[in-house]
Ligand SMILES: Cc1cc2nc3c(=O)[nH]c(=O)nc-3n(C[C@H](O)[C@H](O)[C@H](O)COP(=O)(O)OP(=O)(O)OC[C@H]3O[C@@H](n4cnc5c(N)ncnc54)[C@H](O)[C@@H]3O)c2cc1C
């Protein structure tokens with residue numbers, strides 16, 4: 148039996164986050180990774196996705212060129228070349244991270260880990276014992292138990308597919324469907340999004356989502372809410388998604404039907420029972436310190452946590468907290484209050500803090516500043532198709548409790564609001580700054 152102070156299951160953002168403090172404290176650390184070091188974000192998520200989004204931005208710029216007096220012929224996108232560029236960008240990430248782990252003194256073990264006891268793990272015939280075990284195994288697409296589910300593809304396939312399909316259906320109207328849908332629509336693909344709930348993009352401010360819906364429909368994306376997908380059939384070499392909306396059975400034909408119905412903690416194969424880890428349907432019961440309630444030697448972080456945002460910086464942050472709890476004892480708790488979230492459509496939706504609905508639900512006395520900024524000089528200069536903001540300020544304390552933007556460099560500006568919220572900078576103080584001009588940031592003064 149090999150012995151370690153810490154064994155980490157999974158080498159993604161969360162697992163990497165654990166290694167910093169534990170190694171700095173001189174603990175012996177092993178990391179077990181079944182696929183590629185780096186996990187989802189750099190290999191199958193944020194980074195490759197953003198390479199495609201960058202191409203969508205270029206196409207959007209070309210669409211708007213005539214507004215600047217520029218004539219451009221109809222652009223032709225070489226999809227295979229774009230996928231090659233994406234792959235090129237991320238190719239060496241696992242080997243670079245392997246170098247980083249070696250430098251940090253972490254033993255990386257390749258293989259699929261599972262519990263064999265409360266403090267023991269098996270991997271590829273080896274047995275490891277550890278004082279602390281960290282579950283950082285990420286998430287996987289929620290399976291859809293419908294006839295024809297075997298025809299569904301997932302976001303991994305979209306990011307790997309060198310052939311541009313003619314038509315695509317996304318099952319689920321969440322972040323992945325909108326981001327990939329915008330890329331496809333700009334590339335000329337016929338896109339349909341089918342969402343079972345009455346609202347899209349759950350968790351984002353409803354008014355901001357309405358702008359994104361409008362921007363998506365403007366580029367030809369068809370969106371159906373309250374649409375229940377019943378089955379997928381193969382018909383004449385293509386796929387047919389049959390769904391019920393408003394009590395009526397409808398169908399749509401496509402070359403790909405992509406499962407974007409959410410992601411669940413990837414813990415099924417870990418034999419949590421052998422590890423004495425209480426859970427319900429894959430949701431591990433943890434305390435405020437991200438520690439298993441039934442086995443105090445086990446921590447969970449990143450997407451494997453069932454009830455925190457599935458975001459790459461959150462995974463790193465939670466990994467850091469788990470590392471500190473292992474070193475200092477369980478004292479540190481995550482605070483998710485001021486973490487920005489962005490939807491990388493074109494234009495993007497950026498958000499931090501409370502939505503208007505949540506602020507009101509909490510009974511806060513708030514001023515809500517809503518601006519359609521399309522007529523503002525900065526938006527006109529760049530011929531923005533959408534430029535919109537909502538800033539929610541607690542009346543008595545002048546405290547910013549939420550900010551939401553669509554377009555207008557919101558994915559960058561949102562960090563000004565997050566900084567203000569984290570460090571207690573009031574709305575008046577943020578307005579009172581001297582900003583460089585002309586910039587999108589200088590408009591922050593007038594947003595509240
Ligand atoms: C298409 C897509 C786009 C995204 N875009 C963004 C974005 O723009 N911004 C953002 O913030 N977030 C984005 N995300 C979410 C982000 O990628 C995740 O929140 C983040 O990667 C989670 O990190 P993690 O370390 O918890 O899990 P992962 O990165 O998934 O790492 C878990 C690792 O554990 C390994 N593993 C699993 N089981 C075992 C086992 N039994 N033994 C050994 N190893 C195992 C896996 O191989 C994997 O490498 C995106 C996700 C997807 C799918």
Ligand SMILES: NC(=O)c1ccc[n+]([C@@H]2O[C@H](COP(=O)([O-])OP(=O)(O)OC[C@H]3O[C@@H](n4cnc5c(N)ncnc54)[C@H](O)[C@@H]3O)[C@@H](O)[C@H]2O)c1
Pocket residue numbers: 291318319320321322323324326341342343344346347348349374375376406407408409410456457458488489490491
């Ligand atoms: N920009 C980013 O930060 C980014 C980008 C991509 C992914 N992610 C992360 O990845 C996670 C997963 O993304 P996602 O888009 O798969 O999930 P999501 O949770 O954002 O959206 C899933 C949607 O599918 C709907 N749905 C569920 N079952 C359905 C069914 N049977 N039929 C139709 N609709 C159904 C849900 O109501 C929901 O609206 C997200 O939680 C997100 O945090 C983040």
